[in-house]
Amino acid sequence: MSQHFYHQNHTRVISSSLFENVSLLFYETLWKFQRKDTQCQAFVKRVIMSRLFKIIMISTVSTNAFFMVLWTDYKTRYNLFRLFEVSELIFVSIYSSEFCMKLYVDPINYWKDGYNLLDVTIVIIIFIPYSLRKIKGKHYPYLNIADGVQSLRILKLIPYSRGIRTLVSAMRQTACTVASVLVLLFVLMYVFAVLGFCLFGVPESADLNNWGNLALAFFTLFSLATVDGWTDLQQQLDARNFTLSRSFTIIFILLASFVFLSMFVGVMIIHTEDSVKKFERELMLERHMTLMEEKHVILKRQQEEVSKLMQTQKNVDHKSFTELVEKFKKTLRHTDPMVLDDFGTSLPFIDVYLSTLDNQDATIYKLQELYYEIVHVLSLMLEDLPQKKQSQSLEKVEEK
Amino acid sequence: MATYHPVGHVQLPRADAIRSRLIDTFSLLEHLHGLSQAVPRHTIREILDPSCQKKLMLGDQHQLVRFSIKPRHVERITHAQRLMSTLRVRCSESPPLSLWAGWVLECPLFRNFIIFLIFLNTIVLMVEIELLESSNTQLWPLKLTLEVAAWFILLVFILEILLMWLSSFFLFWKNAWNVFDFVVTILSLIPEVVVLVGVTSHSVWLQLLRICRVLRSLKLFARFRQVRVIILALVRALKSMTFLLMLLLIFFYIFAVAGVYFFENYTRSTRQDLEYHMFFSDLLNSVVTVFILFTMDHWYALLQDTWKVPEVSRTFSSIYVILWLLLGSIIFRNIIVAMMVTNFQNIRNELNEEMTHLEVQHKADIFKRQIIQRSASPFSNPALVLEDANQQWESLDLTEASKEESKHSATKESSRASKSKTKKSLSKVKKSASSSSSSSSSSYCSSSSGSRYYDPIGQLDWETHVHQNLPGLMDMDQDERVVWPRDSLFRYFELLEKLQYNLEERKRLQEFAGMDLGQPWRPGVKSIGVAYITGEKKGVCYFGTSASEFPPHT
Numbered sequence: 001m002s003q004h005f006y007h008q009n010h011t012r013v014i015s016s017s018l019f020e021n022v023s024l025l026f027y028e029t030l031w032k033f034q035r036k037d038t039q040c041q042a043f044v045k046r047v048i049m050s051r052l053f054k055i056i057m058i059s060t061v062s063t064n065a066f067f068m069v070l071w072t073d074y075k076t077r078y079n080l081f082r083l084f085e086v087s088e089l090i091f092v093s094i095y096s097s098e099f100c101m102k103l104y105v106d107p108i109n110y111w112k113d114g115y116n117l118l119d120v121t122i123v124i125i126i127f128i129p130y131s132l133r134k135i136k137g138k139h140y141p142y143l144n145i146a147d148g149v150q151s152l153r154i155l156k157l158i159p160y161s162r163g164i165r166t167l168v169s170a171m172r173q174t175a176c177t178v179a180s181v182l183v184l185l186f187v188l189m190y191v192f193a194v195l196g197f198c199l200f201g202v203p204e205s206a207d208l209n210n211w212g213n214l215a216l217a218f219f220t221l222f223s224l225a226t227v228d229g230w231t232d233l234q235q236q237l238d239a240r241n242f243t244l245s246r247s248f249t250i251i252f253i254l255l256a257s258f259v260f261l262s263m264f265v266g267v268m269i270i271h272t273e274d275s276v277k278k279f280e281r282e283l284m285l286e287r288h289m290t291l292m293e294e295k296h297v298i299l300k301r302q303q304e305e306v307s308k309l310m311q312t313q314k315n316v317d318h319k320s321f322t323e324l325v326e327k328f329k330k331t332l333r334h335t336d337p338m339v340l341d342d343f344g345t346s347l348p349f350i351d352v353y354l355s356t357l358d359n360q361d362a363t364i365y366k367l368q369e370l371y372y373e374i375v376h377v378l379s380l381m382l383e384d385l386p387q388k389k390q391s392q393s394l395e396k397v398e399e400k
Numbered sequence: 401m402a403t404y405h406p407v408g409h410v411q412l413p414r415a416d417a418i419r420s421r422l423i424d425t426f427s428l429l430e431h432l433h434g435l436s437q438a439v440p441r442h443t444i445r446e447i448l449d450p451s452c453q454k455k456l457m458l459g460d461q462h463q464l465v466r467f468s469i470k471p472r473h474v475e476r477i478t479h480a481q482r483l484m485s486t487l488r489v490r491c492s493e494s495p496p497l498s499l500w501a502g503w504v505l506e507c508p509l510f511r512n513f514i515i516f517l518i519f520l521n522t523i524v525l526m527v528e529i530e531l532l533e534s535s536n537t538q539l540w541p542l543k544l545t546l547e548v549a550a551w552f553i554l555l556v557f558i559l560e561i562l563l564m565w566l567s568s569f570f571l572f573w574k575n576a577w578n579v580f581d582f583v584v585t586i587l588s589l590i591p592e593v594v595v596l597v598g599v600t601s602h603s604v605w606l607q608l609l610r611i612c613r614v615l616r617s618l619k620l621f622a623r624f625r626q627v628r629v630i631i632l633a634l635v636r637a638l639k640s641m642t643f644l645l646m647l648l649l650i651f652f653y654i655f656a657v658a659g660v661y662f663f664e665n666y667t668r669s670t671r672q673d674l675e676y677h678m679f680f681s682d683l684l685n686s687v688v689t690v691f692i693l694f695t696m697d698h699w700y701a702l703l704q705d706t707w708k709v710p711e712v713s714r715t716f717s718s719i720y721v722i723l724w725l726l727l728g729s730i731i732f733r734n735i736i737v738a739m740m741v742t743n744f745q746n747i748r749n750e751l752n753e754e755m756t757h758l759e760v761q762h763k764a765d766i767f768k769r770q771i772i773q774r775s776a777s778p779f780s781n782p783a784l785v786l787e788d789a790n791q792q793w794e795s796l797d798l799t800e801a802s803k804e805e806s807k808h809s810a811t812k813e814s815s816r817a818s819k820s821k822t823k824k825s826l827s828k829v830k831k832s833a834s835s836s837s838s839s840s841s842s843s844y845c846s847s848s849s850g851s852r853y854y855d856p857i858g859q860l861d862w863e864t865h866v867h868q869n870l871p872g873l874m875d876m877d878q879d880e881r882v883v884w885p886r887d888s889l890f891r892y893f894e895l896l897e898k899l900q901y902n903l904e905e906r907k908r909l910q911e912f913a914g915m916d917l918g919q920p921w922r923p924g925v926k927s928i929g930v931a932y933i934t935g936e937k938k939g940v941c942y943f944g945t946s947a948s949e950f951p952p953h954t
Binding site for chain 2: 065068069072073141142144145147148149150151152154155157158161163164166167168171174178182219222223226228229261264265268269271272273276298299302303306321322325328329332333334335338343344345346347348349351352355356357359364371
């Protein structure tokens with residue numbers, strides 16, 4: 001306890017500058033800041049964690065997804081217009097109230113969870129068409145884009161399914177390696193795009209459709225990389241009698257499609273193996289923990305029963321468990337067999353256990369020997385010290 | 401018997417677990433509540449032995465008899481053996497029909513006949529379809545033969561299903577391959593029945609149903625083991641990929657609905673030269689288009705087509721297509737490949753689980769042999785401990801136990817001339833009893849230091865070695881069961897529990913000893929050192945006295 005105070009004094013001494021003092025005080029008050037509405041907060045938290053809330057959210061999102069499917073058809077939209085407006089209002093209100101409730105429960109840690117950030121983005125996306133309509137008027141050409149992006153609402157279903165969540169987290173880890181391969185591919189494409197533009201897009205008889213500017217060159221190259229319709233593009237280049245066009249295309253296809261896109265597969269295989277193994281290990285661990293807990297509960301119950309028994313039988317003088325079962329033991333006979341396939345009563349267990357105990361004894365004995373040696377050496381050292389010190393120590397010892 | 405003080409004793413979880421095991425095994429709770437008064441006092445052997453039987457019959461006739469259970473090595477029991485040992489079969493005068501049906505089904509002749517019929521069915525169908533359109537009257541007998549053959553084959557299949565039902569109705573439905581057979585046969589039966597009934601309308605539909613006959617060839621899949629394994633592996637791989645497919649469906653949905661909205665202008669445009677005009681017109685078409693993009697087919701042509709309409713913003717449409725290509729066909733498809741590869745490896749390992757099980761058993765066998773060798777090795781002085789004067793009650797108890805066990809093993813050996821398994825277990829008990837007695841005796845005697853130095857430094861790995869092999873050992877013991885006499889089992893549990901408490905106490909004493917030695921700057925060290933040196937001869941018994949009684953002076 002005293003050490004703890006010592007440490008605190010130590011830190012106080014170290015921070016000497018005024019600013020650091022002030023910031024330290026500020027942080028202390030901030031961490032000590034307590035919300036006064038703990039009961040309301042606890043209530044709202046219980047509501048959010050309850051199963052009913054989850055069921056409501058899942059059904060809301062699914063109904064929303066279904067209605068969006070119906071909306072895409074113009075005729076149904078026309079006939080059931082009022083229903084759609086009302087349902088949209090309901091959905092938006094449910095989403096925003098969920099957001100507010102979750103934010104209210106834990107404002108600081110809310111932003112640390114990825115799925116909460118997803119919720120926030122979806123709420124923002126929901127409000128985009130409305131705000132666009134207000135700001136830019138009804139005939140803004142990009143309104144249909146904003147409507148199309150609403151289909152992302154179904155992503156809210158993902159946090160409620162455990163399997164998909166593990167899958168997404170596994171995919172997130174592979175995303176880094178995937179990103180690096182993609183960047184490499186992009187660099188390769190950039191090099192070839194510039195090359196292709198200069199070779200096929202600039203000269204007199206240029207293929208302006210496909211290699212006119214850099215963006216078009218990129219598209220053409222992507223088409224070559226995914227080997228889709230590349231023969232048509234090659235034909236157009238052939239028709240203009242470009243030299244080197246064939247080798248250019250073939251080299252690029254070999255590099256991009258065969259090498260890079262196959263590298264993708266290899267990288268993903270390795271990562272998927274690792275993540276699947278990890279997932280299985282976690283599952284086994286969890287199962288093991290629940291099993292241990294159950295065993296513990298059973299054990300406790302048994303103990304309580306036995307102690308109850310011992311307490312209730314007051315007429316006989318039972319001091320311990322062994323006396324309680326004395327009578328039972330007398331009924332046991334040697335010729336009664338009991339067959340057990342319990343590991344604890346099996347012979348290998350006895351062998352292993354006793355050997356382990358022997359090992360422990362051997363180690364302890366060796367340790368003891370070492371102790372003896374240490375003490376022996378120390379005592380020899382003491383004897384070698386000058387006589388004065390020895391007499392002093394002897395006096396001290398006699399005082400004790 | 402040793403006493404442990406209930407006042408100040410510490411609850412050890414291990415000891416509690418052992419006690420609870422004891423209570424469980426002997427059902428002590430029911431007994432102490434007075435519920436189970438029925439303890440069987442006699443064994444089957446006493447009943448079967450005529451002299452004992454006479455004695456019992458003359459005396460108390462209302463006693464319970466315990467059936468003697470002999471542990472037996474469980475091999476794989478085939479279905480045929482199970483059928484043979486049902487009560488119905490054993491107690492009836494003539495064997496029931498289900499037995500005969502089962503025999504017929506397992507008979508290799510019948511199986512090969514069915515396979516041959518399936519092949520014949522395929523050939524017949526092929527020929528029939530070729531000849532279907534021709535109206536050559538000379539081929540009419542051939543057509544008739546083919547038709548008759550098809551009907552015959554159908555009847556044989558129905559007969560086979562009836563036989564399987566006869567053999568065991570409920571087990572039929574539990575096997576997925578049988579259900580598949582059943583469904584295929586019914587599907588190919590329906591058009592025939594319909595034709596017989598005389599419905600002549602919807603002839604095109606009827607034709608299609610007739611082609612269901614071809615499904616009968618699928619029955620082949622169930623017959624060959626290799627094909628079965630491959631299909632099982634496929635089904636397992638698909639099952640583990642369910643979440644991936646669900647995620648893929650979600651993305652399909654997102655891009656399909658977004659596509660309808662993004663390409664609204666493209667759909668509504670009035671230009672005549674758009675090739676893919678209807679591709680995003682409504683949701684169904686949009687889903688198909690998204691799938692087409694997923695397979696990366698003509699995506700650039702589609703994109704260029706959409707650019708023809710000026711109202712479609714180029715950036716958003718190209719973002720849409722490129723994003724979907726990257727996400728869907730490049731990333732997702734490769735994830736599917738990766739998961740299939742991983743799953744196939746796992747499945748292959750699991751299908752070889754018999755091999756791995758044997759391997760694990762082999763390792764556990766080796767481990768067991770090592771233990772026995774170790775415990776039977778140079779413990780050469782077994783009888784030293786009884787010369788120690790002090791409270792060696794721990795070792796006394798254990799030697800008592802081991803002496804009891806050796807006694808019991810002797811009696812066991814004499815009284816049981818039973819199967820080899822029990823003999824092996826008996827010999828092991830004897831060996832371990834002797835070795836444990838020797839080891840326990842020598843473990844608590846530190847003065848017999850000569851025999852202890854056989855422990856090489858290589859034994860530092862013992863704990864990890866045990867930990868590695870322990871699961872294999874625990875698994876192995878599912879097949880071996882040990883027969884204990886009841887009272888020695890009770891005594892075993894009691895002693896094990898006491899051992900835990902003793903070990904705990906010894907640990908505490910060691911800590912006391914270590915504490916004193918751990919602070920060498922105390923002025924009393926010299927005296928303590930001298931005291932230790934003199935106490936060395938007495939060995940552990942010095943620790944038996946309480947640690948606070950170290951005299952500060954010699």
